[in-house]
Amino acid sequence: MSAGYDLIVVGAGYAGLMAALTAQEAGRRTLVIATGNGGTHLRTGCIDVLGYIDGKRVDDPVRAAAQLASARPTHPYATTGVEALGVALLVFKQAMARAGYPFEGDGHTALLLPSALGAARPTALVPRTMAAGDLRRPEPIVVVGFDNFKDFYPALIAENLERGGHRARAIMLTAPGFEHEADLPPLTLARAFDRAPFRSALAAQLGPRLRSGERVAFPAVLGLTAALEALADLEKRLGAPVFEIPTLPPSIPGIRVFNAFDRLLRAAGARVQIGHPVIGFKTDGLRVTALTSQTAARDRDWACDAVVLATGGVASGGIVVDSHRVAREVVFGLPVVAAVAPPETVNGLSAPAAYFERPTPSLPGLAVDAALRPLDATGTAAYLNLYAAGALLTGAEPWREKSSEGISLASGWRAGQ
């Protein structure tokens, strides 16, 4: 058995990474174990805090989160507290700046960014690579796509932006140097943007077609490791502000966030193990004393003083539901609330809840106490030193209300304390 860790974080999405960074930088020896990558790789790479309450767009995300927390005591923001949210956003911003991938926004102003369909999508913090996309700015937008990249449709984005009252037009190019590849994967394109010759060939094609005063939107593939450099270089070559619009997974901006966390964690001395499912745990009374993970050659025990469970709920496999509709938290077998009920059994499909009219909230998750400790069947903390964070927490409608990353960062920061 290895020397013990002060904290083991299970899960490497926004919540787990935030918890680990918080703990490690507070001087606690921290280990991150995860089966695979989490939400970072699937989402926009922006930090959503709260975009909509009851279908109404909010102007001040953090204040709106406070309102939501007091109106709905079952919402994760009510448990984490909004002070934690404010601090977590600040900590996150500082951390990303240190890692060389700065974010903009202060959490109190909703930034409006074009979605890959051309909707005006509210968010709270955005990486610098997206900042020029804020739709409250006046410059007309040129949306640039590549006909050999299938995850981005500039004309549709532009027309929807126009109809939403923003000036926009579209340009379709072929990614230079890839003329014979019809189906470029996003990672290939992102790595191409890391290289100056690619950018210069692109700018040579695009530059002459730009009009003065325009800003230029690309799919969010502007470099994997050298995004800031790519951005500055393109802006210089094109003489126009440049920004990215996030599109289908895998999310390049999200991967950059993951990589930034990973660098910071390792630099601070934490250990990060991706690809190792946790398959068991040991206890002493009401305390978790070790976790067992599966490695290539053998199962391995890791002693610990505390555990943060951030396995991501249903989306990331932290909670599974079987065909009898029984939900299970996979690591500790904790009781799951708000399990997915079958649709009104009697009426079934003759009256399916239509997609856009679904009631709230439908995702199963864990109930926790004020210290974010998951509850057992009797309603008290299952273990004294086990905390839960992120999408495991029930009570939110993260994608509809646009709150996913805010919840993860706030609960991750709290759990890492």
Added chain:
Amino acid sequence: MSSLTTEILVIGGGSTGAGIARDAALRGFKTLLLDRADLATGTTGRYHGLLHSGGRYVVKDPISAKECIDENYVLRRIAADCVEDTGGLFVETEHDDPNYAAEFVAGCQRAGIPIQEIAPGEALRREPRLNPRIARVFWVPDATIDSWKTVWANARDVQIHGGSILSHHKITGLIREGDAIRGAVALNVRTGESITIHADYTINASGAWAGQIAGLAGLPVTVLSGKGIMIAMNHRLTQMVVNRLKRPADGDILVPIRTVCVIGTTDVRVADPDDWPIEEHEIQYMLDEGEKLVPGFRQARALRVWGGVRPLYQPPSLGAVSDTRDVSRTYTLLDHTDADGLSGFLTMTGGKFTTYRQMAEVAVDAACRHLGVERAGTTATTALPDSEEGRFYWLGARLEKREQDPHGDQLICECEMVTRQRIVEAMRLRGGDLDDIRRTVRLGMGPCQGGFCIYRAAGLGHAHAIAAAPATNAHLQRFVTERWKGVQPLLWGDQLRQAVLDDQIFQGLLDIEHLPGWDSVGSGAPRSAGRGDKAAVRPAKQPSGSRKRKTQTGGDA
């Protein structure tokens, strides 16, 4: 009101109607095929996918069994491109009566169905996932057949032979002159306009709705609706069709078709062919029966559930029928001239997909007799378009094509290997409605149920000027709504995880609920919709008491 003239009008664009229209067109009649929705969206697009050998019916319904084996051979010849020659097994599990096998063997002999008993060990070698406790196994010439492809091939041949297709037109009345039907009145459900169709002869091939259509002529025809549900599982758990060796019952057939296998089905009488439930206990029953055929069935990923209604003709002499499974699966020709003294009109209903061609030939024979012309049917020997070479469909076909030029085109739908070119071609032909395109090329039918490919397909439709942004948005929103209906009852396991990921994409990433033209206040229902996209114009909140939702079958609200 505008009007059209044709010699033969066929009401109903399922397999029966499309088959009749092709038969008539090949005999030289000017033919019009009409449906209230897209073709093959009635029972034909909601069936189990089995080209019956007839084995299922040999004991209980021998006439139907004989029809099936005859037509099984015919369709292998004329519709090869739609058929996958999987073969089928009848297996006796520990849950089945061992005495049935002898009856089955005798029945197959009587019906002329070639069967072959194989040792359970050999069957398990060929189908390793089968229940290892099977006692007896018989091979039969079952196959699977793609109903959409078949109907579209028939329709194409109608057009090739000078006929025409009118989809999204609902018959609202029949034109009666004295004791003759002289055509019909149809409502274009997308524009709201009515059109008069003058026809020498009208054939009612509207399946479970045939009673409704005959009722428009004042004829009391009773067609019962026998609802069945099916669940598509993500893999082909078996490569052959597997039937339980027992009297036909629920959940006793597993059909591998395309990339999936489908467990089914049930048979419950419902009052309204347009409004019936899929119930949780039915889903659980399918899974339990699946376990009996393939242990571990419940762990496989359930992709989508749907249901269809069998048209079961009830002769007036039969009285009330309580169990629709007891109504014969053979077809019925109602010759309204002979029976009701009303000329120019007949009804063909009941039967099976497998027997559609025979039903069509019999119907057009009767029409010829009444029209006083002698023209022989040729459909038993004339291959459908794309089936001329007699090559069966096989699962690797799309991959094989792709391998020849792996970088040549984009894979828009990775699950079903649908390329950009195919989608754009389909859209040029059929417009940008993504649900229509789904049925045409299987877009979005795989594990992700459209999570990735639907954004791409919408973008392509827009980029190729097939639909402007408002229509594209409406198509997307409608697709997502439609998909949800078939996925919502199956939210467990990997499919639940997928549904959450898809939500993350549609709502979280794309913010589909806040596209321009949508009401940003309230639940985000669309304010305006694209051309005729009925599902998208529903008011935001339906009163919870309103259980009638009829948009599914294409707008007969």
